[in-house]
Amino acid sequence: MWNERYSRTEYIYGEEPNKFLEEQLPKIKPGVIIFPCEGEGRNAVYAATLGWEVLAFDSSEAGKAKAMKLTQMKNVSIDYQIEDANNIEYPDDSADAIAFIYAHFPTELRNSMLAKANKWLKTGGTIILEAFNPLQLNNTSGGPKDPSFLYTEEILTNAFPDFDFKILESVKIELNEGAFHKGMADVVRFVGVKK
Numbered sequence: 001m002w003n004e005r006y007s008r009t010e011y012i013y014g015e016e017p018n019k020f021l022e023e024q025l026p027k028i029k030p031g032v033i034i035f036p037c038e039g040e041g042r043n044a045v046y047a048a049t050l051g052w053e054v055l056a057f058d059s060s061e062a063g064k065a066k067a068m069k070l071t072q073m074k075n076v077s078i079d080y081q082i083e084d085a086n087n088i089e090y091p092d093d094s095a096d097a098i099a100f101i102y103a104h105f106p107t108e109l110r111n112s113m114l115a116k117a118n119k120w121l122k123t124g125g126t127i128i129l130e131a132f133n134p135l136q137l138n139n140t141s142g143g144p145k146d147p148s149f150l151y152t153e154e155i156l157t158n159a160f161p162d163f164d165f166k167i168l169e170s171v172k173i174e175l176n177e178g179a180f181h182k183g184m185a186d187v188v189r190f191v192g193v194k195k
Contacts, residue, residue: 005180006040006062013039014178015070017046018101020130020189024167025050028126031096036085036113037103041067041078047099048076055095057081057088085113090120097121100129102142102181104149114159121194127160128191133170135186142181151188163192 005012016022021043025033030051035044038056040063048054048071056078058064064080071078081088085105098117105113117127131151132143144150153168168190175181 002039002058002060003062006060006066010179011040011042011066011070012178012180013042013102014176014181015042015073016177017043018130018177019173021099021101021128022046024128024191025052025097025099028097032094033097033099034090034095034117034120035099035101036088036117037100038067038080039063041070041080043099043101044078044080045070045074045076048078049074052097054078055081055090057083057085059084085109089116092119093122095120095122095125097126097128100127100131102131104131104144104151106146107148110149110151110155111159114156118160118194123194125194126191127163127194129156130187130189133186133188135170135172139184139186141175141183141185143185153188156188156190156192160192160194162195164195165190165192167191 033047033052035056038044038058044054044056134150136143175185
C-alpha cells in the first residue's frame with residue numbers, strides 16, 4: 001500500500017515538517033536523531049537542516065526515493081534504511097532524540113517499537129511523538145481505521161515509566177499536511193526525556 005501511495009508525483013503529506021516537530025525540535029541541542037517509519041522524508045530532512053545527524057527507516061522504496069529527492073532540494077544528507085519495523089535495530093544508548101510522527105503500528109509491534117526506542121535513546125535523550133488518538137475515528141483527516149493502531153496517553157505513560165514527561169496531551173488540531181492529512185484531527189502529543 002505505501003509504495004503505491006508514495007509513487008504519486010506529489011508529496012502526499014507535503015514537503016514541510018510536522019508542526020509539532022517544528023515547534024519542539026529546535027529546543028534540543030542537535031545530535032543523533034532516529035525517525036521510524038519516515039515515509040517521504042519531510043521530517044528527517046527538516047531535522048538535517050537544523051544540524052542533526054539523521055537516521056531514518058521505512059519499508060517503502062518509493063518513500064525513500066522521494067526522501068532522497070527532498071534531501072537534494074534542501075542540500076542535506078540523511079541515512080535512510082529500507083527496513084521493516086519488526087527487524088530494525090540501532091545500538092543501545094546511541095540516539096539523542098527519536099521522533100515518532102504518525103508512526104502507527106498494530107499493538108504488539110507498537111509496544112516493541114516503543115521498547116526499542118527506550119533502549120536506543122541515551123539517558124537525557126528526548127522522544128517527540130505526535131499520533132492519532134481514538135477520537136480520530138470520527139474524523140476524515142487521515143489515519144488508521146483500526147482502533148488498536150491509535151495512541152492514548154495511557155499507552156505512553158506505560159511505555160515510558162522512567163521518563164520526565166514535558167508534554168503529554170490529547171488535543172484537537174487542524175491538520176494541513178498534504179492531501180492525506182487535512183482537516184480537524186484528534187491527536188496525542190508527547191515530549192519525554194529519559195532519566
